[in-house]
Amino acid sequence: MDLFCKAQLSLWLVILACLSTDAYAVIASEKLNQNVTTANHSEFKTLQKQFHSGPEVTKACLECHTEAAKQVQQSLHWTWEYVQPKTFQTLGKRHVINSFCGSVTSNEPRCTSCHAGYGWTDMQQPPPTDETSVDCLVCHDTTGEYVKLPAGAGHPAYKPMESPAGSGHMQAPPDLTSIAQNVGHSQPANCGSCHFYGGGGDGVKHGDLDSSLVNPPKSLDVHLSHDGANLTCSDCHTTSGHITAGSRYQGNAHDTLGIDVPGHTDMSRASCESCHGPAPHDKAKLNEHVDRVACQSCHIPAFARGGVATKTWWDWSTAGRLDENNKPITLYDENGHLSYLSIKGDFHYAENVTPDYRWFNGTVHYTLQTDTIDTDNPPVQVNWIEGSAKDPDSRIWPFKIMHGKQPFDTVNKTLLVNHVYSPTDDSALWSNFDWAKALQAGTTIAGQPYSGQFDFIQTEMYWPISHMVGPADSAVKCSSCHASNSRLNGIPDIYIPARDHSSLLDKIGWGTALLMLIGSAAHAGGRGIAAVRRRRKKS
Amino acid sequence: MSNVMVFKRFERFWHWSQAALIFFLLFTGFEVHGTYSVLGFGQAVQLHTTAAWALITLWVFAIFWHFTTGEWRQYIPVKDKLGAVIYYYAVGTFTGASHPFKKTSLAKHNPLQRLAYLWLKLMISPLIWVSGLLYLFYNQLDQIGLGNLPLEWIALTHTAAAFLMLIFIIAHVYMATMGKTPLSLIKPMITGYEPEQEDAAAAPQQHNEETPS
Numbered sequence: 001m002d003l004f005c006k007a008q009l010s011l012w013l014v015i016l017a018c019l020s021t022d023a024y025a026v027i028a029s030e031k032l033n034q035n036v037t038t039a040n041h042s043e044f045k046t047l048q049k050q051f052h053s054g055p056e057v058t059k060a061c062l063e064c065h066t067e068a069a070k071q072v073q074q075s076l077h078w079t080w081e082y083v084q085p086k087t088f089q090t091l092g093k094r095h096v097i098n099s100f101c102g103s104v105t106s107n108e109p110r111c112t113s114c115h116a117g118y119g120w121t122d123m124q125q126p127p128p129t130d131e132t133s134v135d136c137l138v139c140h141d142t143t144g145e146y147v148k149l150p151a152g153a154g155h156p157a158y159k160p161m162e163s164p165a166g167s168g169h170m171q172a173p174p175d176l177t178s179i180a181q182n183v184g185h186s187q188p189a190n191c192g193s194c195h196f197y198g199g200g201g202d203g204v205k206h207g208d209l210d211s212s213l214v215n216p217p218k219s220l221d222v223h224l225s226h227d228g229a230n231l232t233c234s235d236c237h238t239t240s241g242h243i244t245a246g247s248r249y250q251g252n253a254h255d256t257l258g259i260d261v262p263g264h265t266d267m268s269r270a271s272c273e274s275c276h277g278p279a280p281h282d283k284a285k286l287n288e289h290v291d292r293v294a295c296q297s298c299h300i301p302a303f304a305r306g307g308v309a310t311k312t313w314w315d316w317s318t319a320g321r322l323d324e325n326n327k328p329i330t331l332y333d334e335n336g337h338l339s340y341l342s343i344k345g346d347f348h349y350a351e352n353v354t355p356d357y358r359w360f361n362g363t364v365h366y367t368l369q370t371d372t373i374d375t376d377n378p379p380v381q382v383n384w385i386e387g388s389a390k391d392p393d394s395r396i397w398p399f400k401i402m403h404g405k406q407p408f409d410t411v412n413k414t415l416l417v418n419h420v421y422s423p424t425d426d427s428a429l430w431s432n433f434d435w436a437k438a439l440q441a442g443t444t445i446a447g448q449p450y451s452g453q454f455d456f457i458q459t460e461m462y463w464p465i466s467h468m469v470g471p472a473d474s475a476v477k478c479s480s481c482h483a484s485n486s487r488l489n490g491i492p493d494i495y496i497p498a499r500d501h502s503s504l505l506d507k508i509g510w511g512t513a514l515l516m517l518i519g520s521a522a523h524a525g526g527r528g529i530a531a532v533r534r535r536r537k538k539s
Numbered sequence: 540m541s542n543v544m545v546f547k548r549f550e551r552f553w554h555w556s557q558a559a560l561i562f563f564l565l566f567t568g569f570e571v572h573g574t575y576s577v578l579g580f581g582q583a584v585q586l587h588t589t590a591a592w593a594l595i596t597l598w599v600f601a602i603f604w605h606f607t608t609g610e611w612r613q614y615i616p617v618k619d620k621l622g623a624v625i626y627y628y629a630v631g632t633f634t635g636a637s638h639p640f641k642k643t644s645l646a647k648h649n650p651l652q653r654l655a656y657l658w659l660k661l662m663i664s665p666l667i668w669v670s671g672l673l674y675l676f677y678n679q680l681d682q683i684g685l686g687n688l689p690l691e692w693i694a695l696t697h698t699a700a701a702f703l704m705l706i707f708i709i710a711h712v713y714m715a716t717m718g719k720t721p722l723s724l725i726k727p728m729i730t731g732y733e734p735e736q737e738d739a740a741a742a743p744q745q746h747n748e749e750t751p752s
Contacts, residue, residue, distance in 0.1 A: 266737040299562075341566040417667070479580035479581065483573065484573055484581040495690040495694055498571060498573035501695075502698075503657050509698070509702030510702075513706050516710055517709050520709060520710065520713035523632075524713065527632055527633060527717075531635070
């Protein structure tokens, strides 16, 4: 009886154990929805009214989110100003020149359509200080209805607009009430509304950021794909108090902190190592590459892979050409990509672009408006990157290198502010198609010294590639780098097996082997002839 | 006519598996070196590494065998008849002279072979071993205080050693065909048995003093 009791007890224990592990398994396998919030904004009285402008909505948001605007106004998304901690250059969109549209300065109402606020119309002045000038909706709209006007200094349309221009089709303005009642966490489409369209169009600027990442297949981006990790931008670009991790001005080229454990490291996941750790491969030999090769170099085999082309060449010097009727010209290449616009000049677009590779330690220098350029040795580097094999913080990184021609002052030897857009007069290139006039006006607005003499010079600009990470099996093959026609052919000061060899040693080695072979053959031949002769003699 | 066992079973196994591994290592190694692309670099590295470990294991067994059997003495250089053997390969083989050295199970290598194999075992092989292991464990070299050793030096040393091996093999393979018939020297390496030679039987054990007791 006693034995029976014991057996019964152990049976129950086993059943209990099974049940409890089962219950545990259910809890453990249930995937949390990362986008759940604790508030239904449509129930808030303050949002149940007709909004007439963006700032009105912001005012309502700030009634509850009292610190949000102050936080945003401290962020790079707001200030567009960044003092580079290594070079001490004052960078940010407010100050830099790039090799796309050139400069924000003098083109404000258009460029500031991507400012996270409303009404910044003069780069010479700091952004508006009023808290209601912060644009909450551009980052927190979940309806997809909120669209800033292309040249509205950050405002959306508030009245019906003809779209496209001249079509007669009137587009209703975004319904701000519905948008405000449906705010939520930022999704790739929010970040992408600016970051995918930089440089004047979808995919133009970065090459690894374009609209294909809104809903990408796993083959394009394992992180953002719904079939993949189903992450959002801010899962890696960790954001706290509206300050976002990750920078192209001072990158982290080699994250040695490894996996980002909350409370233990820097609370930033804007590096592969933050989640994958410093030795993520099964094969030891692959892990032994990570000290010198950035993850991105192998795991982003090409950029502009999602069906959206990126601009690789932009020659401003040819802009301004008009047809016989004095009308602007638009030309396309054989792939249907723009190849010429009178307002912008000549372009090259490309898809599935193999990156260029360089040593990079994360530090980026810029050629600012005030910096003298070496006009005798083009291309001028609009920005340039630090890094070398000797620097232990450097790794081999993939880049999109943007090429083109930009205006410069032939006397002062500076890159010039590029005044392309003006809503109020015909001072800008896009209205007058006259470079001399546009540059004169632009430099005056920017307060940039200008001799009045200009020409165009070839430039290049470095854009580190970090997005569009494909599945592991699509990573670059060993022989893409370990070969004589290596992807890393420009990378100096490192011995890469199969790419590198000593031609002297090879010559001596193969030469001696060949001599040995010829010598053996001659020796064998000699023996054969001698044997035949001896036999003849005998007979 | 009775046959004498000159190459024991382990020795034959060692010889032929070593030969196969070395040919395979040369084939994969020169792909890693970038001479051609057949298997793909990654595959070539993996197979090269596996074969290298196999060869190292074989070598460990072979070294053990050499010391426990006393066979290592077969590689001690001797001066006796060295000149005569060199003269034979340079002149005698053309004039129809017979080989001045008679193989026995106690002295199966002629004086020139002894030098050649000693060069292989004490120079080429260790150079390959050491440079290959440094190459394989390059990322861990700082742990043994060799962190400043450039990969280029290691790689080029390994390449140079591979060339030495290649050159050795060409000469070795050719000279293996220089018996009475092209296969007469190779056959004992397969069967283990050397047909007993009349004069060797008549004048036994010239190198008696060197044989292990």
